[in-house]
Amino acid sequence: MTAPRPWLRREIAATLALSGPIVLANVAVNLMTTTDVMVLGWLSPHALAAGALGQSVYTTLLLFCIGVVGALAPIAAGLVGANPRDTVGPRAALHQTLGSAFLLAAPAWLLLWNAEPILAAIGEPPDLAADAARYLRALQWALAPAMLFFAARCAFAALDRVAPTLIAGLIAVVFNAGANYVLVFGMLGLPALGVIGSGLATTLSQTLMLLILVAWAFIDPHLRRYRLFAAWPRFDRAAFMALWRLGLPIGATIAAEVGIFSGAGLAMGLIGPHALEAHAIALQIASVAFMAPLGLGQAASVRVGHAYGARDSRGVSRAGWTALGVTMGYVGLSATTMLVFPRLLIAPFLSRDAAGLDEIVALALSFLQIAALFQIFDGAQAALANMLRGVHDSRWPAAMAIVGYWAIGAPVGIGLAFFTPLAGRGLWIGLAFGLAAVSLQLLARWRGRERRGFFPPSSAGPEVDALSSPVETASSAPSGG
Secondary structure (H helix, E strand, O other), X not given: OOOOOHHHHHHHHHHHHHHHHHHHHHHHHHHHHHHHHHHHHHHOHHHHHHHHHHHHHHHHHHHHHHHHHOOHHHHHHHHHHHOOOEOHHHHHHHHHHHHHHHHHHHHHHHHHHOHHHHHHHXXXXXXXXXXXXXXHHHHHHHHHHHHHHHHHHHHHHHOOOOHHHHHHHHHHHHHHHHHHHHHHHOXXXXXXXXXXXXXXXXXXXXXXXXXXXXXXXXXXXXXHOOOOOOOOOOOOXXXXXXXXXXXXXXXXXXXXXXXXXXXXXXHHHHHOHHHHHHHHHHHHHHHHHHHHHHHHHHHHHHHHHHHHHOOOHHHHHHHHHHHHHHHHHHHHHHXXXXXXXXXXXXXXXXXXXXXXXXXXXXXXXXHHHHHHHOHHHHHHHHHHHHHHHHOOOOHHHHHHHHHHHHHHHHHHHHHHHHHOOOOHHHHHHHHHHHHHHHHHHHHHHHHHHHHOOOOOOOOOOHHHHHHOOOOOEOOOOOOOO
């Protein structure tokens, strides 16, 4: 057996070093949602269903917004790759991202505040829609701190500081678990708030994570040179437009994917409450498993972005393929776990005396079997989409996601769910078809970009040209916080 080439060993080591804390941080953040679902499941199956319904709406909006602000990662990485001494470009890009987060949050708040009539209009049961809306009115205030945290996290990753994100996530997981228990059930002399308490716990936890990263930016000597939060924010038209040009299609891509999963949750509510409860459990397990491919993809976006900013075509290719290979190794392990230990994974989400327990468990087991099979496509599309974002390619991938999820996956799922005896299982088969269609299209897109050499005819990528500053560098920037 031939030993791996030296560059491959180095690239794998660099990818794992960058992605490790990101993956663990993703898991930590996702565990907060898992905690919400588990605690609400202990409260009652109805509370679990209301929380799952509310989260399906909130998550779709949140991840679209995060897609826009997440464009900061490849932009900042490209700036660092083009000129490691530049402090103005990364700071300007972050400041436009922070302002954009509030522009995105305002209409989302308005929509979430009025969720009850929207859910009722699409046919959700009135009592379920009412409790989901109560949950959302507490959860919606987590939106802005979640986006601001993600923006800071992107800047930190581009500047080779990923550990603070992990630390913030771990602290928030513990805090969120305690806050959920206290606020949902009414402990320490506080009233029992039920579903409202769960939403409030998540809002407080997201705010805590943001404050930890802001504090870290003042403490860390390397980050202090960039004055990420010390300098007064200024509007920079070039940086603002660069972010939105790249970020809007990324947001559309993520919304297309998350939207079809959220749409499946809404459709499950029409099939029946037990189907919705089983869907919430299986989807939460699959979401936790997805955190590793997502983290590897986010690391690929930074690694590819560094090479793209430096105009290193070979480095771009190597960083991308290495991340994809590592991702495929992981999804094989996660799929095997779902197939071999499904009951062990489901058990923490339900109490033994839950109404309809046997039916919920049977449905959740069948959904997990399908989730295990589409792990390979889900992991591939996560890695490939982020690889393409690293070379500032987001428009065609967005179109591919919309076609794959909504023109292929959604019709298959709806047809099988409502016109065959498969019901909820049909929806999950449709999800698998959509993921497969998107991953194959993205793979073809990456190969095409690789054959063309990745770079446009100009001397540098458009975002690098727009944001790089030849004036202020690390050597001239103030060192104070």
